[in-house]
Amino acid sequence: MASAILDPHASISGHVWLYEGKRRNTWCAKWRDQHGQHEKRLGPAWSGKGPPPSGFLREREAQAALDALLVDARRGQLRQAHTGVVFADIAEEWFERGRFERDWSASTQADYRSVLDAHLLPKFASKRVETITAEQIEHWRGSLAEDEVRTRRTVNKIVTQLHSVLEHAVDHHGLIVNPAAKVKRLRESYDAARFDFYSPDEIDHLVATAATGAHRNPSRPAVSDTERALRAVEDRQDAAIYLTAALSGLRRGELLALRWEDVDFEQSSIRVFEGYSAKRAGKPKSRKSRTVPMVDKVAAALGELKDRGTHTAKGDLVFVSREGTHVDGSALRRRYHATLSAAKLRRLRFHDLRHTFGSLAINVASIVQVQAWMGHADIQTTMRYLHHKSRADDAKLLSAAFRAKEPESVGRRSAAAKTRNPRKATKPRQQRRVPAGS
Secondary structure (H helix, E strand, O other), X not given: OOOOOOOOOOOOEEEEEEEEOOOOEEEEEEEEXXXXXXXXXXXXXXOOOOOOOOXXXXXXXXXXXXXXXXXXXXXXXXXXXXXXXXXXXXXXXXXXXXXXXXXXXXXXXXXXXXXXHHHHHHHHXXXXXXXXXXXXXXXXXXXXXXXXXOOHHHHHHHHXXXXXXXXXXXXXXXXXXXXXXXXXXOOOOOOOOOOOOOOHHHHHHHHHHHHOOOOOOOOOOOOOHHHXXXXXXXXXXXXXXXXXXXXXXXXXXXXXXXXXXXXXOOOOEEEEOOEEEOXXXXXXXXXXXXXXXXXXXXXXXXXXXXXXXXXXXXXXXXXXXXXXXXXXXXXXXXXXXXXXXXXXXOOOOOOHHHHHHHHHHOOOOOHHHHHHHHOOOOHHHHHHHHHHOOOHHHHHHHHHHHOOOOOOOHHHHHHHHHHHOOOOOOOOOOOOOOOOOO
């Protein structure tokens, strides 16, 4: 373990605290020494009578364990023991426990797995976790950021996942200090509120282009009437997908998992219960179901799909492949970009159709309503759409405040002056009579 610069005057102190979990409580210690601030799980809490079983702690045993840590720290003898595990083992254990205990969605699992395989394991797989230092992490992080292939925001997310893996080693494998905790985040230029979206007219143009199949490659024409009919069905379905995404705010995975039993034509609503990603169906990203208003255009488009004659039972998927299974999300994205090119629209991501819904809905609904419709767990995520709310009324209000006053005419000014300062009524002056002959 790399030597650290010690502060001989640093205050060494700490305390124990009880973490109350769903299944059991755990005694934890938190202390500060020359190396910085540390936390450690001491062991499961014992609340029964009599001495605790082996491995369980009462408050007095937890305090004794902390006192031993503080004594070692004051003597300068706090040393990292040999953990006997390498990063690859810790990473796989972290992933499996997270998938089971945290119930990660399929898309979250795919994202974490991708970062492990592409970045973390190639760099740290064979290293013992106690030999990984903050300096090594900073140097590696710098190389990721300097090649300009990834944004700083992406690099920060990768380091955050590394921190989580090493924190698992702190909790379960005797690692005293998480070296990633000492690595500061890179400053990001990312602005969550700065994004583009399509206007209602552009959405109509996109939908019309998809419905006519204008995006298809003319060098690969249909070879039969059956193929031509199947393509026409797919084109109309793609058009309905784009329209529903833009006017209901559903994520791509939520659209692909939508079933007819979730579409309520009578109540003009769409219920979101599932998502589909990484070829697996599961809970939506927010982990909670929600209900979204179904506007007239979406109801009409879905109503036409309902008349297709097949795959229209309650449990059937609304958007289906030729085989009656989930639509391939990657293939859908490719057709979407081809449709943008055919429609001569600027290239925005499929996810920006969801931004279109939020940016337009915020002009007619409250931020709380938009948050509920979009399924945001944190209202701060919804706040970014306020930047796209029309400020026409506000502009008129301020224009009136900043408008210069017009000069008043002389006649109007005199009348106003009389109104402000009316003269007091005076008695007419009596003429003095002069006696005759005087």
